[in-house]
Each structure stands twice: as C-alpha cells, then as structure tokens.
Amino acid sequence: MEEVKTLAEFDAFEHPMELELGDGEGGEEDNDGDNNSKEADDEDEDEDEEGEEEEEEEDGSGEYKFQFGAEMDPLAFTEEDALGRQPYQQFEHLEHQYEALAAKKRKAPALPPSEIPAKKSRQEDRQEDGPGASYDEILEAMNYGMRRKSRKLKKRGRRKGSQSKVSSELKRKLGDATLHYAHGRYEEAKLVLREVIRLSPNLPDPYHTLGLIYNAMGDKKRAMNFYMLAAHLSPKDASLWNLLVAWSTEQGDRKQTRYCLSKAIKADPEDLSLRFHRASIYIELGDYQKAAEQYEQIARLRPNDVGVLKTAVQFYSKCGKHECSVGILEDYLKNHPTEADLSVIHLLAVIHMEDNAHLKALDLIEWAKQRYFIGKQMPLNLNIKAGICHLHLGHIEEAEIIFRAVQSENASQHPDIVTEVADSLMTLEYYESALKYYMMLVGDDNKNKGYLHLRIAECYVFLRERVQAIEYFYKAVNELEDSVDARLTLSSILLEDGKDDEAVSVLSPPKESGDSSSGTPKSWWLSSKIKLKLCQIYRAKGSLEACVDVIFPLIRETLFLKSVQPKVKVRRRLSKSVLNQRIKVVDDHQTDTIFHGFKPVALASDLSKAARAKKLLRKKEMLKEAKKAAALASGADWKSDDSDSEFPEEHVYREPPLPDLLKDEEHLCLIVDLCKALISLQRYWDALEIINLCLKLASSTLSVEKKGELQALGAQVGYNIADPIHGFDCARSIVSQHPYSFAAWNCYYKVISRLDNRHSKHSKFLNHMRAKHKDCIPPIIIAGHQFTTISHHQDAAREYLEAYKLMPDNQLINLCVGSAIVNVALGFRLLNKHQCVLQGMAFLHNNLRLSGNSQEALFNFGRACHHVGLVSEAAIYYQRVLDTHEDDYPIPKLPNENLDPVENRKPGYCDLRREAAYNLHLIYKNSGAHDLARQILKDYCTV
Known part of the structure; x- marks a missing residue:
C-alpha cells in the first residue's frame, strides 16, 4: 500500500492545516493532552499510523480530510489571513494544490529497482523538471514541520481498541457539557466545550454540541457555523449535511445550498433526492448544462426512469449540446435491446430531424421497426416521422404512401400530426398538398385556429387565389389579434387589389374598443412596422395630415431616445x-x-x-x-439619504422604435419628406425639432445631399417662426457650404434681418467669412445693409464702395452705393452736398443703365429725386414707371429647396405701378393739382 503523505504549512499559509491523502480517507490525529513530551509522541505514532492504515482499508474514497493544525484557533476560523483571504479560501486553494500534486504522483511510472536512476543533484533535478521547485522539493515542503514518520513496518489488520481515540478526560468533559446543555446552562456548557476544542480541535462532537446550544438560544446563524465545522470534521455524516441543506434552503442562499448538497451527495451517494435538489439549483441559476449533467447522473443510477432521461436531453438541447442528447438516447436504446420506451425513439428522431439529419432519423425509425415492431403496427407518430424524412430526402411517392394513414375521418383525433405533415409540405413548397391537410382540420374545435387559418391563407397566396387568401387572413387576424405579420400581409394584398380603405382599416387601431377606455393601445399597434406601412399608404393617397399624425410620434421618439441615451446600452444606476x-x-x-x-x-x-x-x-x-x-465641518446638520428611489426607473435604457433610422437610406428620405410635410402644415416647431435632432445625431454620417436638404429646410423654418434664432445655425451652415451663392446669402440675411443686429454669433461669423473669402461680395453688402438700418450712412457707403470695387457692373451694388451717398448728402455736417447728390444720382443712373431701364430702376431713380426735392424729375420717372409693364419673376430659392405651392404669389406681385402712382399723386396734391392726383389714384390704386 502507498504510504500516506501529510501536508502542512503549504504555500506559506499563516495557520497550518493538515490534509491527508492516500488510498483511504485517513484517520484522525489524537491530540489528547498537552503533547509536551516527545516520548508520548513516539508512543502514539505507531498507533496513529496503524489507525490510519486501518481506515484506509475501510474507506477507499481517495479523498482528503480537513483537520486543524496544532497552532490554529478553530473559534477564530472566520478571520482573514494576512493576504486578505478567508480560511476556507485558503483551504480550497490548498485542496487544489494538493490534488495537482496527487495527480502528478499518480502519473509517475513505477520503475523496477534495477532501473531506478542514480540520485541526481538538486540543480540537475531542477533542470530536468523545469523552472520552479522540483517534485522532491515539494514533497519536502509538504513534510516540513511534521512529526518524523516511523520507518517500522506497518502491521496489517485492525488493532483492538483503535476505534476509540477520545481520552477519558475528554469524554468526561463532553458529558459535563451535555448535562449543562440538557439543564439549560448554556454558558457553562460553552465554556467546557471551548476547553475541549482547545485540547482536541479535530473532534467534531464539541462543534456539534455548540451548534445545538446556539440553536436552542435562537442564534441559528452561529448554530449553522458550528454545524458546518462539525460536518467538515466528519464529512461522512450525511445527517449533518442534510440539516445544513435544509437551513440553507430556508435562508434562500442558493450558493450555500448547492455546496452543502455536493457534500451531502458525497456522504450519501444513494440519496437521489439530493441530486434532484442540486439539479433544480442549477436550473434556478440558469446553468442548464450542469443541470443536464446532474440529470444524466441520476439517469445512470436509475436507468429505467425515462422521465429523468428525457429531462436531461431537454436541458442539453436547451444549451445547444445536441451531441450529448443523442449520445444519452442512443445509450438507452443499446441498453434496452428487446423493449424500449417509444417516446425515447420519437425524441431521438426529432433531434435528428431538427439537425437536418433526416437520413439518420429514417434509419433510426427503420431500425426500431425491425427491432421492436416485428409483427406489430408501427405507431402513427413514428410512421409519420418516417414519411416526413422521405419527403425531405426527395422520396415523394414513399412519403405519400405513408401520409395516406392520415385521412379526413381520423384527422380530428391527431391534429398535431396533421399539422406537422402540412407544415413539412409547405416548407418544401408543396402548397396544394399542404392545403389539403390543413383543410382537414377546418371546422374542428382546434385551439390553434388562428395559426391554422394563417397557414391556409399563406397557401392561397402562393397559389395566387387572392379572394380565399383575404378571407382566411381576416379569420387569422380575428383569432391572432397581435399578429403583426398577418396584418401586414393582408394589407399588402388589399392594396394590390386596389382596396386602400380596407388596408387602412386593417392597420388602424379600432376607435371604440375595450382598450380605449383604459387608455391602453393594442399591442400590435405599437409595432413600428405597422406604422411605417400605414404611413406609406397615406403618402400614396396624398393624405398629408394623416401621414404626419402616424409617423411623426414614431420618428420623434426614436430621435429623442437616441439623443438622451448614449450609443452604448448602459444599465440604470441601482439602489x-x-x-x-x-x-x-x-x-x-x-x-x-x-x-x-x-x-x-x-x-x-x-x-x-x-x-x-x-x-x-x-x-x-x-x-x-x-x-x-x-x-x-461647516456646522450644518447631517441628514443621511439612503432612500431606495434615488435612481428612478426612467433612467432605464429603452430601445428606440426605429433603431436604424439614421442609417437606412429609405428612412432618411422619410425624415426629409416628414419635415417638408410639417412645414406645409405650418407645424414649424415640430419640423425644426426633427431637423435639429437629425443634424445633431448624424452630422458626420449623413450624405452631403441629405444634410443640405435638412439644413435648407431648417433655414426655411427659421424665417417663418417667431424666434428665428433657431434657424440661424442651418442658414449659417448653408452659407458655409455655398459662400459665393447669392441665394444662400439671401436666405441667411432673411433670417438675420429678424434678429438683433448686434447678435454675437452673426457678427463673428460675418467677420470670419470676410476674412476667409476676401473676394466674397454678399457679406460686404450685408454689413452695409446693417449700417443703413441704424442710419450710419457714411459707414454703409464705405462698405458698398468696397463691394463696387470688386463688382462695378452689378445693379444691386450701384443701387446701394447711390442710395447711401444720397443719404449722406442729406446730413448736416457735409459741406459739398450738391456734389454728393450728383455722385449718388450718377450711381443710380448707372443702375438704371445696367438694368435696361427696368421698372424697378426707374422707380428707384424717381424715388431718389423725390427724396432730395427734385419733384419735377421725380414726376417724370414715376410716369415712366406707370407706362412700363413688368412681368412676374420667381423668388430666389435656397439650394436643395423645392418650389412650394404655398409660397406662390398672386399675379402682379412684381409690378410697382401702384407704388409709383401713390407717390406721384402726393406730388400732384402738394402742387395743388387735386383733380389730377385723384385721377391717378382712381386709375392705379382702386381695388
């Protein structure tokens, strides 16, 4: 027999522990007395070794047994060591290390005496074993500090009196403690038991008695602690482990329950209820693979319990271990060559078919038929399975022969089998045959009528029989109210038949229903697919307002959730x-x-x-x-807030209704169309909210075209709402992209003209554009316009003249320069007013020349003459305006901006004859020609 090795002070533990490993479990060391005499140790050594040897012969479990070291205080066992490890963590680590050493020792080949190599030096040993300590050094460290083992030959067999290792003094103390406990003197009992533990720390009896005492005192936690120690010192005591299992279950501690169950199973391997309990713990933890392994172990102990076997297969399949499921079922069939449970054969065939191994499933059914059904009729479910396998393998005729066993007469008795046949036929696109089997079940009290009607309708769709398909789709929708796919398919068929109103009614929630009173919408209506489909129908019909009402809440919610929540799913902050x-x-x-x-x-x-x-x-x-x-420190009162509601539920991550809204090109077009529709309906704030959210969330991923469209729409909204500051960013972005576009600058100035002239963002941006694009004329003109609005005509003239240097032949620049110089001439401080007026008139005349004597240029020149008091010249030019007809011209649009019918003006909105007539009548009136003034008003200004 292999010599028993004892491990102490392994891995630099602060408190030494003894673990014994051998062919048997190992015996307990007798620590009776103070052990002050070396002779006493030598006398007891042989007896202890013989006791160990006897117990090795009695128990061949090959496991170690936990024992306290001589320097360890058991009552302080819950304290951490210097490394911060709990005692049981040290124990577990030590166990793993010792098992590794034992495995290495078992793997070492046994050599005959003649082949044992000569003793090597320590350095050679290290080089051979690799880096780190050698095997001999590890064994030496294991035996370090332990008593020297006797080299005497051990005697075989049991020595008389070796069973009892408790001295008479300890027995007397244990008896006294028991009496104290029986009479309710718990403190005296605890004192005696602590003394017993000091003398013999590896004796389980005092820990068990202390557990009884604390349980009687109502301290169940401490009682369980001492029961745990007693159980570890007597690991074969199944009753203690069962008690710990019950208490752990009562406390709801699944971890502790499972650990105690493992120990209880080792103590009593025959108790299958413990294994069932441990399997249930694995199921609660969601570890289905270990649960399946537990049921597989139970099935080996109870080979005839098919229910346990099927449960193991179920959990193996649940965690994707199909090969394990197949192996278990095949082993069962091998062990039952003459008679087997049919459900096992059926289950194995189903697993093969789910793995698309139809040939294996067919071979299994044929093998079962030859083995178990000689001279008997094959069960219908197995026979149908064989037919389905033939069908998938392309053996159509064999499958049809087998399916003939299912007829209309007995179809109601086997609805599941009929449905399985029909589903298989439909999967393989045999729609007519599938429809025949589905129709066998129509009219029966089938629980799955909705599914049946849906499959029938799908068959009619593939067979291009729309009328029947619509009929059964309606039946399926009535039975399956929450089926989104059924409603979508039905609406598509109705649209193809031109029944738009019916399609809308199918996709619209009922106006009066039981859910409307409670305010809870139908679950199918919450589907984004339904709303997108309904929106498409409304767009095709031209129902702009209805389309917006459907899709706007969906898109707004999606953009809002994406903006307030990070891109990565984060969990809520827990209480x-x-x-x-x-x-x-x-x-x-x-x-x-x-x-x-x-x-x-x-x-x-x-x-x-x-x-x-x-x-x-x-x-x-x-x-x-x-x-x-x-x-x-500040002298304030401290109030702790430990409420559980500090992190409300609204911080929980919510999945947006349209997760790919800003990635899908079709959805982006839908957003642009929605914004245009909102602007057409004058819902400017809603449109601006959608535009800003899109530009914020997808500024870097949007295409240039889509980004430009959204910015143009944002600028359009900006000069239509009460507060144009919200459209400033969009207008600024457009100008930045098109710095030399007069249309873009027109839009920008249209927004700016409604803002404060000293708006900081505008001033900075304008200076930036002028510095970046020195030859860009629009920002110079805008600066001149702003000086004009605050009556700084000299500064305005300076800006306009700078623009005139860059583009002298531009009509607008000549007009602006002339107007500014005329206004400067009317100032009080100017000395050469007449010369300044002539210069201004020269620029206005140049504008008249460049425009080809257009109506607008004539009016502007006449108005300038009127302004400086040249009424005769003003009357002449006003009369020329009345004699000129001007055609309407379109208002300049932004880049990517479509013509909007709402902005179409009435005919004549570019004609200035009414303005010229009114000014002319003022001249006539002031000159005394009242009749002529009245006639001018009658001819041109009468509605």
Whole structure:
C-alpha cells in the first residue's frame, strides 16, 4: 500500500492545516493532552499510523480530510489571513494544490529497482523538471514541520481498541457539557466545550454540541457555523449535511445550498433526492448544462426512469449540446435491446430531424421497426416521422404512401400530426398538398385556429387565389389579434387589389374598443412596422395630415431616445437594496458566517455583477462619509439619504422604435419628406425639432445631399417662426457650404434681418467669412445693409464702395452705393452736398443703365429725386414707371429647396405701378393739382 503523505504549512499559509491523502480517507490525529513530551509522541505514532492504515482499508474514497493544525484557533476560523483571504479560501486553494500534486504522483511510472536512476543533484533535478521547485522539493515542503514518520513496518489488520481515540478526560468533559446543555446552562456548557476544542480541535462532537446550544438560544446563524465545522470534521455524516441543506434552503442562499448538497451527495451517494435538489439549483441559476449533467447522473443510477432521461436531453438541447442528447438516447436504446420506451425513439428522431439529419432519423425509425415492431403496427407518430424524412430526402411517392394513414375521418383525433405533415409540405413548397391537410382540420374545435387559418391563407397566396387568401387572413387576424405579420400581409394584398380603405382599416387601431377606455393601445399597434406601412399608404393617397399624425410620434421618439441615451446600452444606476441583493451571491459582506470563503456558486455573469456591486457600495459609503464630514465641518446638520428611489426607473435604457433610422437610406428620405410635410402644415416647431435632432445625431454620417436638404429646410423654418434664432445655425451652415451663392446669402440675411443686429454669433461669423473669402461680395453688402438700418450712412457707403470695387457692373451694388451717398448728402455736417447728390444720382443712373431701364430702376431713380426735392424729375420717372409693364419673376430659392405651392404669389406681385402712382399723386396734391392726383389714384390704386 502507498504510504500516506501529510501536508502542512503549504504555500506559506499563516495557520497550518493538515490534509491527508492516500488510498483511504485517513484517520484522525489524537491530540489528547498537552503533547509536551516527545516520548508520548513516539508512543502514539505507531498507533496513529496503524489507525490510519486501518481506515484506509475501510474507506477507499481517495479523498482528503480537513483537520486543524496544532497552532490554529478553530473559534477564530472566520478571520482573514494576512493576504486578505478567508480560511476556507485558503483551504480550497490548498485542496487544489494538493490534488495537482496527487495527480502528478499518480502519473509517475513505477520503475523496477534495477532501473531506478542514480540520485541526481538538486540543480540537475531542477533542470530536468523545469523552472520552479522540483517534485522532491515539494514533497519536502509538504513534510516540513511534521512529526518524523516511523520507518517500522506497518502491521496489517485492525488493532483492538483503535476505534476509540477520545481520552477519558475528554469524554468526561463532553458529558459535563451535555448535562449543562440538557439543564439549560448554556454558558457553562460553552465554556467546557471551548476547553475541549482547545485540547482536541479535530473532534467534531464539541462543534456539534455548540451548534445545538446556539440553536436552542435562537442564534441559528452561529448554530449553522458550528454545524458546518462539525460536518467538515466528519464529512461522512450525511445527517449533518442534510440539516445544513435544509437551513440553507430556508435562508434562500442558493450558493450555500448547492455546496452543502455536493457534500451531502458525497456522504450519501444513494440519496437521489439530493441530486434532484442540486439539479433544480442549477436550473434556478440558469446553468442548464450542469443541470443536464446532474440529470444524466441520476439517469445512470436509475436507468429505467425515462422521465429523468428525457429531462436531461431537454436541458442539453436547451444549451445547444445536441451531441450529448443523442449520445444519452442512443445509450438507452443499446441498453434496452428487446423493449424500449417509444417516446425515447420519437425524441431521438426529432433531434435528428431538427439537425437536418433526416437520413439518420429514417434509419433510426427503420431500425426500431425491425427491432421492436416485428409483427406489430408501427405507431402513427413514428410512421409519420418516417414519411416526413422521405419527403425531405426527395422520396415523394414513399412519403405519400405513408401520409395516406392520415385521412379526413381520423384527422380530428391527431391534429398535431396533421399539422406537422402540412407544415413539412409547405416548407418544401408543396402548397396544394399542404392545403389539403390543413383543410382537414377546418371546422374542428382546434385551439390553434388562428395559426391554422394563417397557414391556409399563406397557401392561397402562393397559389395566387387572392379572394380565399383575404378571407382566411381576416379569420387569422380575428383569432391572432397581435399578429403583426398577418396584418401586414393582408394589407399588402388589399392594396394590390386596389382596396386602400380596407388596408387602412386593417392597420388602424379600432376607435371604440375595450382598450380605449383604459387608455391602453393594442399591442400590435405599437409595432413600428405597422406604422411605417400605414404611413406609406397615406403618402400614396396624398393624405398629408394623416401621414404626419402616424409617423411623426414614431420618428420623434426614436430621435429623442437616441439623443438622451448614449450609443452604448448602459444599465440604470441601482439602489442600495439591489446592490446588496447582488452581493449575496458571494456573501463577501457577511464576515461572521463560517461558510464565507468557499468558491462562489453562481454563473460568471452573476459573480461579475456581485463584484461591481461591492465596489459601488464601497464608493457610495466613502462618498457618504465625505459628505457627512463636510457637513459637520461647516456646522450644518447631517441628514443621511439612503432612500431606495434615488435612481428612478426612467433612467432605464429603452430601445428606440426605429433603431436604424439614421442609417437606412429609405428612412432618411422619410425624415426629409416628414419635415417638408410639417412645414406645409405650418407645424414649424415640430419640423425644426426633427431637423435639429437629425443634424445633431448624424452630422458626420449623413450624405452631403441629405444634410443640405435638412439644413435648407431648417433655414426655411427659421424665417417663418417667431424666434428665428433657431434657424440661424442651418442658414449659417448653408452659407458655409455655398459662400459665393447669392441665394444662400439671401436666405441667411432673411433670417438675420429678424434678429438683433448686434447678435454675437452673426457678427463673428460675418467677420470670419470676410476674412476667409476676401473676394466674397454678399457679406460686404450685408454689413452695409446693417449700417443703413441704424442710419450710419457714411459707414454703409464705405462698405458698398468696397463691394463696387470688386463688382462695378452689378445693379444691386450701384443701387446701394447711390442710395447711401444720397443719404449722406442729406446730413448736416457735409459741406459739398450738391456734389454728393450728383455722385449718388450718377450711381443710380448707372443702375438704371445696367438694368435696361427696368421698372424697378426707374422707380428707384424717381424715388431718389423725390427724396432730395427734385419733384419735377421725380414726376417724370414715376410716369415712366406707370407706362412700363413688368412681368412676374420667381423668388430666389435656397439650394436643395423645392418650389412650394404655398409660397406662390398672386399675379402682379412684381409690378410697382401702384407704388409709383401713390407717390406721384402726393406730388400732384402738394402742387395743388387735386383733380389730377385723384385721377391717378382712381386709375392705379382702386381695388
């Protein structure tokens, strides 16, 4: 027999522990007395080794047994070590290390004495074993500090009296403690038991008695701590582990429950209820693979329990382990060569068919027929499965022969089988045959009428029989109210038949329903697909307002959620109660439990959540202490706010109705059309909100064309709303993209003209554009216009003349220069007024020449003469305006701006004869020609 090795002070632990490993479980060391005498140790050594050997022969489990070291205080077992590790964490780490050493030792080949190599030096040993400590050094470290083992030959067999290792003194103390407990003297009992633990820390009886005492005192937590210690020191005591399982379950601690269940199963492998319980714990944790493994183990212990076998297969399939499911079922069939449960064959065939292994499924059914159904009729469900396999393999005739077993007479008795046949035919595009089997079930009290009618309608669609398809689609929609796809398909068919109103009614929510009273809409109406389809129908019909009412809330909600929520899904900030609940997975905050320190029993995601929760709680506590210190330092009263509602539910991430709104080209066109429709309906603020959100969220991803369209619409909205500042950014962006476009600058000035002239953004932008584009005329003219509006005519003339240098033949610039110089001439400080008037008239005459004596130029020249008092010349030019007819011309539009019928003016909106007539009548009236003035008004200014 292999010699038993004892491990102590391994891996630099502060408190040494002893773990014994061998062919058997190992015996307990007798720590009776103070052990002050070396002779006493030598006398007991042989007996202990023989006891160990006897127990090795009794138990061949090959597991180690936990024992306290001589220098360890069991009552302080919940304290952390210098590295911050709990005692059980150290124990688990030590266990893994020892198992690794044991595995390495078992793998070492046994050599005959003649082939044992000579002893090598320590350096050679290290070079051979690789970097780090050699195997001999590890064994030496394992035996360091332990008692020297006797080299005497061990005797085989049981020694008399080796079963009892408790001295008479300890027995007397345990008896006294039991009497104290029985008479309710708990404190005296605890004192005695602590003394017993000091003398013999590896004796489980005092821990068990302390558990009874604390349980009687009502301290169930401490009771469980001592029961846990007693259970570890007597790991084969199944009753203790079962008690711990029950208490852990009662506390709702799944981690602790599962650990205790594992120990209880090792103590009593025959108790299958424990394995069932552990499997249920795995299911609660969502670890279906381990749950399936547990049920597979149970199935091996109960090979005839088909229910357990099928449950294992179910959970293997749930986690995608189809090969494991197939292996379990195939093993069952191999172990039952003469008689097997038909449901196992059916289940295995279904798994093969789900994996598209129809040939395997067919071979399995044929094998089962030859093995189990010789001279018997094959069950209908297996026979139909064979027919479906033939159908997928292209054996149409064989499949039809098998499907003949299902007729209209017995179809109502097997609706699931008939539906399975029809679905298979439809999947393979045999629509006529599928329709025949579906129609067998029509009229029966079938729970799935909606699904049946939907499949029938789909068959009629593929067979191009629209009337029947519409009829059954209506039936399916009535049965399946929340079926979005059914409504969409039905509406498409109705549109193809020209029944637009019916399609709208199918997609529109009912006006009067049970849900309307409660204010809860139908669930299918919340689908974005339904609203998009309805919007398309309204657009095609030209129902602009109805289209906007449907699609605007959907797009607005999507853009709003994308703007207020980050691109990455973030979880809501959790309250302290939720964080504490997550930490329970690892119980790191419960330092007074003996079970603290075991490897956490939970999924990796749960452990990660628990770690983050612990950090968040620590951070919150530090922040709370900092606030408290600051409040106390300032002399204010400190009020703690530990409410659970500090992070409301509205901070939870919500998925937008249209996640790809700003990525899909069709959706972007829909946004542009929506904004145009909103502007046409004069819902300017709604349009501006959509435009700004789109430009903010997708400024870098929008195409130049779409971005330009949205900015043009934003600028158009800007000069139509009460506060044009909201359209300033759009107008500025257009000008930045088209700095030499007069239409873009016209739009910009149209927005700016309604703002304060000293608007900071405008001034900075205008100076930037003039500095960047020195030859750009519009910003110079705009600067001159602004000086004119505040009557700084000299500054305005200077700006206009600068523009005149760049473009002397421009009509507008000549007009502006002439007007500014004329206004300068009317000032009080100018000495050479007549010369200045002549210069201004020269520029106005130049404008008249460049325009080809247009009506507008004639009116402007006459108005200038009228302004400076040259009424005779003004009357002449006003009369020429009355004699000239001017055709209307379109108002300049922005880049990418479409002509809007709302902006169309009445005929004659470019004619200035009414203005000229009115000014002329004023001249006649002031000169005394009242009849002539009255006639002018009658001819040109009468409606």
